[in-house]
Amino acid sequence: MNVRFSHAVLALTLAFGLGLGVSGCPSSNVPGAPQAQAQESPTRKLTGEERSKIDVFRRAAPSVVFITTSVKRQDVWRRNVFEVPSGSGTGFVWDGAGHVVTNFHVIEGASQVQVRFQDGETLDAQVVGVAPTKDIALLQVERKATPLPAGTSSDLMVGQSVLAIGNPFGLDQTLTAGIVSALGRETRSPQGRVIEDVIQTDAAINPGNSGGPLLDSQGLVIGVNTAIYSRTGSSAGIGFAVPIDTVKRTVAQLIEHGRLVRPTLGVQLARPDVAQQLGVRRGLLIVTVVPESGAARAGLRNSEQRDREIVLGDVLLGINGRPLGRVDDLLNELEKYNAGDVVRVALLRGEEELEVEVELSAANE
Missing domain, CATH: 2.30.42.10 (PDZ domain)
Incomplete structure (x- = not known):
């Protein structure tokens, strides 16, 4: 009984639907009736500035990585040792040897560090060296990747455009834009040492952006995003980046010595x-x-x-x-x-x- 009822309802439904379809067809062929046409989206017109930002992001994004860290914990009762996620941040490819630059505070205390590239490949990273007083750490992965070109920071000017790529709150491959708000600022490293000549920017920097590149309009790295000034913990339009000139000197020593030789x-x-x-x-x-x-x-x-x-x-x-x-x-x-x-x-x-x-x-x- 139920089967026959279902078939009957289906038949009526189809008939009703077909009836609507047939009744609608002749009206479309009535002389003078407006013809339904698919509307094509007009070609999107981008400004030169927009095209420049898009180009910089497309070129830089494959070299920016998502860093996750974990620490070892022990089960008090069973004595089992296991890894527990401890944090995340950003880094970027420094050279063709697989070196990756990030902040020291991103990997501080971690027992395992992993790096995920834009294409989804995730690799274990080795810590080559750290410079806590500069908040810089150097990692290395077994992958050949395109490095980001490094610019200079000694000739920066207040007002010039900058871009930041990072993973705020775990949202990877996030692009934000702003300007150089000030130069010659000071911030403190995790060890309390003053880092001089820090770049101040209003490009949104949030937790997870740490260690990511600050780029100029040409796509050159001019700094490593390291800190924000905020009462809430989220971006307040005041972020800081370690200048690339400082990073260059630091990384060179980490590659050669595995530590900062002062x-x-x-x-x-x-x-x-x-x-x-x-x-x-x-x-x-x-x-x-x-x-x-x-x-x-x-x-x-x-x-x-x-x-x-x-x-x-x-x-x-x-x-x-x-x-x-x-x-x-x-x-x-x-x-x-x-x-x-x-x-x-x-x-x-x-x-x-x-x-x-x-x-x-x-x-x-």
Whole structure:
């Protein structure tokens, strides 16, 4: 009974549908009746600026990767060790050897790092080296990929256009655009060290963008996105990128040494509050001169105690004409040089200002 009823309903339905179809056909052939035509979308007209952004993204996207990390956890009861997802970020291909640049804080503490390319291929990555004070990490994967071309950051100008590609909140291959909002900013590395000459941009940077490239309008990498200024944790139009000139110097050392090798004068300095208590109003007070260092060979003097009185050592005033007001000034200035380079050090010895030449030696980070 149910089967016959279903067939009857189906027959009526088909008849009704066919009837509608047939009744509609003659009207379309009535002379003077408007003919139904498929509407073609007009060719989309793009501005030159839009075409440029699209072109940059298409060229750069295959070299931008999605980084995921995990850490090892142990089951307290069963003693089993397993991997637990711990975070994600962005990176980009640096060279043809499979090196990938990202932020140190993206992979910090991870026991496993994986890299996913635009085509979906996911590979385990090896950590080649890290530079925590620059918030830079260098990975390597077994894949030949096209590197992003590196530009320069010393000639950037406020107002020029920039693009950021990353994986905010896990949304991979996201493009945002903005401008260089300011230059010469400072931000802090995970270790608290000041990173100088940081680029400020209003291109939206959110959690997950860290380690991604900041590109100019030609598609050249000018910085590595590293931080945002926000009270909510999401983009507030103020993002920061480590300048590419700093990244180049850092990556070169990570490839060669696996670590950041910093040149040093060979001195230990007094804390600012201690120096002020001792009457030092400018410069950096030397507490100790490391034996056999460049500073020792140049005759720099350390502070010492004589007959219960503290005799102040030399006070560093500048290097190669750049004034020194804090320790970070000294560290950032020294990073422009290599071990073995000779720098001119201005110093205060008692009431006398003088200048000496010091050969820099190597100090591992």
